[in-house]
Each structure stands twice: as C-alpha cells, then as structure tokens.
Amino acid sequence: MTDQAASLRQLARPHTGALPPMFALTGARRSGVSSLCAGLAAAAALAGQRPLLLDHQNGQTLSRLAGVPASATLGGLRVSRGGLTDLMVASRHDVTLVNLAASPDERSRLSERIWQRLGSEFSALEKDCGVTLIDAPDPALDPVPLLIADNLVLVITPQPEAIMRGYACMKRLATDFGRRRFNVLVNRVHGQDEAHAAFGRLSSVAGDYLGVSMRWVGFVPEDAAVRKSEALRRPVVEAFPGSEAALAFAQLAAMLPLWHAPDSGHTRTSYLEQLHETGKALAVPTER
Template structure:
C-alpha cells in the first residue's frame, strides 16, 4: 500500500495520466477483437498498455489466453481491491476488469469509491496508455463520455455503418463529443475500407458537426478466428498474417491518434468514471 500511495501522490503532483482510447461500434463489427489485438501488439513491442474491460463475461481474458478475474461490480460485496481485477501475461499485457452497470457503480459507498479510485490511479500511472473496450452506449454511456479519444470501429456490413452513425449522432448531440477516429475492420482491401469510411464521412458531414479522422483498416483474415480458438492474440499466434501486420502498424501509430476534445487535465480514469456515472444518474433521475 505504501508503494501505491507513493505512486498516487507522484501522479497527482504531475497532474498527468496516460491517454485513454475507447473503442466502440455496432454489434458484429469486431470491436473487442480489434482492441485486444492492438493491446497485445503494444505489449509485444515493449509498451505498457492497460486493457480496460467493460464487456461482461471475461471475453477479453478468454480471447487473449489470460486468467479470468473478479469484476468491478463484485468488489461491493467482496470488499477486495483493484488488484483482484488485474491479470497479466508473460510479455506485459495487462487487463483490468471494470465490468459493472452504471447502477452498480452508483450504489457503491463513497468510502469504497475513494479507496478503489486511489488504487486505480496508482495502477494507471504505471502504464503508458489505456485501451478501453467500451460497453454499449445505450446501456452505459459513461466510459465513452470520459475517454480522451474515441475510436469508431466499422465493418463493410451495412448494419455496422447504420449503428456507427447512430452512435456518432448521440455522442455528439447528447455528450458533446466532436472528434472521432475511424478504423475499418474486416475489409477486403484498402479500397473497400476507404469506401466504407467515405460513406460515413459523407453522411456525417451533411448532418453532424463532428470531425472524423481515418486511421486505417484491418483486412479480413481467417487466422483471427483461428487464433481465438487457440486463445492467443493473432499478433502472437500468426505473426506473419495480414491482420497481424495491420494491427502492429496500427498500434505503432496509435499514440498519434491522441487529440482529445478538451485540453483540460482530467482525473484518473476510474475516478472520472465514478464521478461521471453519478452526474449522469442525477441528470436522468435514475
């Protein structure tokens, strides 16, 4: 605890936390796969990414061959700590399970909030970047409200484009988010990926006041499904595959995507999440 407290004091003195990137998209767009592969690629290149899981079922742990852990919601009963939510592998990929509904977060006592936020801030300060596998916007908007950067994952499927646009519209209209990185997943080639982005950009440009930035694409590659069966990241199990090469390139470029809507120095991710959850609950009366 003394080491954690020291790290937290240092982080607060510097008023600095690593940038966060929240990934979202329509059902079936492969959001969780993309964020998990990018986290693995960053870790294998010597970075210190922290993969933040907001999706129930320990899917990221199983996909990446990591042990399962307790969820954030369970700490209200177990009175455990952030260390109970954290798992890592041999090359430095760390996954923290923050799965909890907004209602479960608001029911936690202020004392428990403060302790967990303090523990998480110490963990956060020891990592270089946070990659957030965000929950559905319709059920829990807080993670997408607070992330420094938003990454919309699209696929060539028509439903993906429709759901992606709907999410952009709500994030812009209800939560004042204006800047979005767009990554196309499962495209046959560069031309198809660009066509998908251009379709979204054209519609959004006509009806929404948002800035969309193309950041790249991951090609359709059947080794991704095979690697999930093996419970290993594609970038590790099939390093020479097209999808692996694309994910490594995207991971290398990811720090350059950093361009938050606000220049205001933020609190630690978990502290910000808890405060925003409470504020949204007060606004909606739920």
C-alpha cells in the same frame, strides 16, 4: 500489407501529459471491438508500450482473447471487500487487463469507501502504463466510459448495417454528450479500397447531419488467422506474426499514441475517479 502509418506520421505529435493517452473503442455489435482491443493491446505490449486494457463488457470476452484467466468484475465487488487486484490480471505479453464490467446501477451501489480504495490503487497503475485501451459498452446502455475517454475510436465494418449502427452511435455521442472528434477504424475488410469506401459512406452521412470531425486511422483485414488465434486463446500477433492481421495490428499499435487529440484541453484526472464522478452526475435528474 500496405503501410497504414505513412499518411499519419507527418501530422502526429507524441503525448506529453502526466497520464497516458486513453482510447475508447466502440461500434456496432459484432463489429469486432473486443477483438480489436485485444489485438492492439498485444501488439502495443510487444512494442514495449505497457498497455492498460479496461474491459467494460460482460462475458469475460477480453480475458479469453488475451489468453488470461477470468477475474472478478467491478459490478461483482462486495461493498466492504475486494480491491483492484481482484479485477486485474496480466498476460505473459505484459498487457494489464482490468475488468470494470458493471452496469451504472451496480456502480452506484458501490460504497464511497471502496471507490476511494480502488481509485488510489488504480491511479498508481495508470501512471505506470504507456497507453490505455477501453472496450466500451454500447452508449445507449452506459455512455460514461465513452464520455470520459480522451479519444474515441469508432469501429465499423463494410456492411451497411454496421455503418448505420456506427452512425447511430456517433450521433448519440455528438448530440447528447457533445463529443465532436472521432477516429474511425474499419475492421474485416478485403483491402484498403474497401476500407476507404466504407469510411466514405460513413463520412458522407455524418458530415451532412452531425457536424463532427472524423479521422481515418486505418483498417484490419479479414483474416482467417484471427479466428484461429481466438480458438487458441492467443493473440494473433503472437500466434501468427506473419499474417496480414498481425501486421496491421503492429502498424496501428505503433501509431496509436500519436492519434491522441482529445476534445477537451483540460488536464484529466484518474479514470476511475472520472468514472465514479461522471456516473453520479448523470444519475442526477435534470431540472426543468
């Protein structure tokens, strides 16, 4: 397995802010975003990084991939009941998973009282973690998690459709919401050459039309061990630690905090506070 971290070590600088670096992963449907989130989180946990994993997708996919029981979702919380413990579960590998799945409309119906309670509880949890990973929803359906994350990781596969859908996602975030920096991670490839070729096709299109900054951060190979580990409901880094995919996850997780290069230089507040406030701001009609 090629050491993917070598080319980044010369440039990387560790994060020194009050809150841990935050990475939101997004990409075309069936590009394996949830699988990558779970794999990176497990590898980061085994490396002692204390990852916080935030699930914004419906269906409890991350809980299955992490091998933990399903929890309540943010959208399912009642106005006067429920707290962070209802949404949270920890894996035996020390991954903390918080299920924030909710549509913008469901979030808007939660009372200010419950937002205050959740925000206070979440803030303490957030500060105690080393890195935050977000399984973000499609920005066409709910852009808020991708707007407030420090760093964006666009996931593509070598298939032309996945590259074009990745481009469409990038275009929406750049054109409509001013995001300019994108880390690109290529999934399910048969080697570094194929991964670089996929990145090259994306960058040639985006570079001509979007004016964004794209950074190659690595790849995860196509590996039957990933499918086997998902069937076992165990992270591939635990179930098949010698597999190519497990080695890739370990290398990428080691470099993950060093990818930190947010669009904005502003000090950010707690994620749940930003989720609530940004959602309210986007819901206000634009004056003509």
